[in-house]
Amino acid sequence: MTVSRSLVLGLFTLAFMNACGKRAEQAAPALKPQAQVTAARLLGASDPANAGQWMSHGRDYSEQRFSPLTKISADNVAQLGLAWFADFDTRRGQESTPLVVDGVLYVTTAWSKLYAYEAKTGKELWKYDPMVPGEWAVNACCDVVNRGVAAWNGRIYLATIDARLIALDAATGKVVWDVLTIEKGQPYSITGAPRVARGKVLIGQGGSEFSMRGYVSAYDAETGKLDWRWYVVPGDPARGFENPQMEAAAKTWKGDWWKTGGGGAPWDSIIYDPATNYVLVGTGSGAPWPSEYRSPGGGDNLYLSSIVALDLDTGKYAWHYQTTPGESWDYDNTSQLFTADLQLNGQPRHVVMQAPKNGFFYMLDAKSGELLSAEAYVPGVNWARGIDRKTGRPIINPAANYGRTGKGALVSPFYGGAHNWQPLSFHPGTGLVYIPANQSSYAYVATREDDNPMGQKLSISFAGNQQMMSRIRKPPVSEGFLLAWDPVKQKEAWRVPLGSGRSGGTLATAGGLVFAGNSGNEFAAYRATTGEKLWRADTQSGTMAGPVTFEVDGEQYVAVVAGFRQTGNYYAPNNSRLLVYKPGATGTLPPEVPFPEPVLSPPPAFGTPATVAHGEAIYGRFCSTCHGSDGLSRGMFPDLRYSGALISAAVFKSIVIDGALAKNGMVSFATAISADDAEAVRAYMVGKANQAKAALAPPPAGAPAAAPHGG
DSSP: OOBOTTSOHHHHHHHHHHHTTOGGGGGSOOOOOOOOOOHHHHHTTTSTTTTTOBOSTTSSTTOOOEEOOOSSOTTTGGGEEEEEEEEOSOOSOOOOOOEEETTEEEEEEGGGEEEEEETTTOOEEEEEOOOOOGGGGGGOTTOSOOOOOEEETTEEEEEOTTSEEEEEETTTOOEEEEEESSOTTOOOBOOSOOEEETTEEEEOOBOGGGTOBOEEEEEETTTOOEEEEEESSOOOGGGOOSSHHHHHHHTTOOSSHHHHOEEOOOOSOEEEETTTTEEEEEOOOEESSSHHHHSTTOOOOTTTTEEEEEETTTOOEEEEEESSTTOOSOOOSOSOEEEEEEEETTEEEEEEEEOOTTSEEEEEETTTOOEEEEEEOSTTOOSEEEEOTTTOOEEEOGGGOHHHHSSOEEESSOTTOSSOSSOOEEETTTTEEEEEEEEOOEEEOBOSOOOOTTSOOOOBOHHHHHHHHHTOSSOOOOEEEEEEEETTTTEEEEEEEOTTSOEEEEEEETTTEEEEEETTTEEEEEETTTOOEEEEEEOSSOOOSOOEEEEETTEEEEEEEEOOOOTTOTTSOOOOEEEEEEETOOBOOOOOOOOOOOOOOOOOOOSOHHHHHHHHHHHHHHTHHHHOGGGOOOSSSOOGGGOGGGGOHHHHHHHHTTOTTGGGTOOOOTTTOOHHHHHHHHHHHHHHHHHHHHHHSOOOTTOOOOOOTTO
16 A cells, blocks of 8 residues: 555555556455565575565675566666655655565665555555654764664564664564663664674664764674674773773774764674674774874774674674774765675685775775775875775875864865765676765864864864865865776776766666666666666655665566755755656656745844854854755755744744754754854844845846956
8 A cells, every 4th residue: 555644545545556557456465574584595695586585784695785686677677667655754864775575665764763565565564663752863963864674583673763773573563672772871873774694683873973982783683682792992991991902992092082082883884794704894983083183193093984894603803904094084984885706816705895985995805804905986086195005004195184284175085975875786797886976075174162062073163164165266076976886997887977966875686777866856777887877767856775676476676765855955845755666567656746935034134243253153063064054954954044933033042942843853952052152143044044135136227247256
């Protein structure tokens, strides 16, 4: 049954089933979810009996996101049509990769909600809401997203934004156990999907911006009992070290790092490699960002921004490779890890690969951690001049170390990364990796204002960034593209430019296809060998999540979650939904309901220059992370220049200080700023709104023409 919150459920179901020719299926016996996923099934994911499943986050243990299905191919992909869709009940970002096991599709949404559907018809079987407190949104750096679930032995495992790990019965959605993975009061969150390996549920967390100690944990899948935990960075030496690795790591930190620094949160990439019995973990960046601030005097700061191998049974350290020693640019290593068996110099090698934020594509021996190759996979990388193959260390560009020089630095890639969380895929047939890639720069300016009472410890100046960018006459390149990368030759095979847009996650299939969405409201299929676009669908929203493909009753389907807005488009619709396609289907999405054009109607500007300047400083420190520079919306968050709350000091205070919208994720900032500070922010934003309104007004009659840019 297709889900829509805007129509009467029964009437909409009848109409949709009729339109798609599915009326007869309503009388079919009810499907009972089982999710009987085992190690044997995952190891045999390419066997005919399991080829039509998508049983884990990356489909199988390798996380190549490659499907052996061929019924949808380059020859017939143009016949794909919408089979069914399901609307979600939130306008927040959607980043989930669905699982499909034995005819049942499991998908999560923002706020960590979980749905189970019949994969063939879209009939909702059950849903679960973990009731995450809205106030917890302040602990999530980048929206209250969720990237998916794990399935094992009749259960579904969900991690929540408020850092719980929950086991649910796959047949009913009833909670079996619910554990808190952090200590109460810690400002951490979980956005990543759990993985399960041989009865252990593996999970990390986010929160590096809060001077935390990141860690990866293994829980017993049956009982929820903590089995082992491995910390990424060392704690207070006075309390002792958990293992020899933490003691050794402490020697790579300086000062009172356990008070002023930390991080390393493994917030996304954790995979199990059965060939080595290792858990491979991509660790997070440090806080504050300038390494000179969190570790005065230097040091590599282990194990930030690293790939770490741990024994699955014991959690003991096996090896590590640090991609970014002394990390200062938010270059965490949490982008997707994946394994493969390749021929290198005529010899078979079992390798682990990653295209992390820092712009270099890494290939390591999965057993030993030996660096096999590392080359820049996007143009313009300038934080390092390359990777020294003898030492395995980056050749740092001294000018990029803005914390040490005390000067701003225009660094590429920017902190969002050359490749972020959006899943990539590897096609064993073409030998290519399909990467959602970006070329971009950011002006990093260090600041000592790191005593943010709200917890985040960045120590970069957003105001300084704007000032530096205003002095750059030629704007730096900023573009997104879908990249096909040859990991053996370490060179680009082809790319699909997306201009200012961004590519979503990718899926490779034995049908000779690569599927990928993008931020321009499109989901498309490309020829895997050349990048030729063969099919597209309008998704009515940016589509950044990882697609999947599966088979039910001899028919192949492709599914993807949509729900993303680009910066500056807060008032555009964000039609968050699950979309499922198959050849020959003729379903259609409902017409988009246009949002009313936003109107700038601020009150008259007020406040002394000193008040406005103070408001700008407060805004840059506490507000710009979510609301962007000068109020310009960063995707999911309101453009404050259009806010009706600007009209009233009392209303503005009720939101910012009193927490009137806390349940929606806009928490009170009373512990960080005063009511007078909030009023200064209002004065600053009112001024910005009036400036924007004046820029939209036509010039008065007889006014001289504006000088061209740079004139």
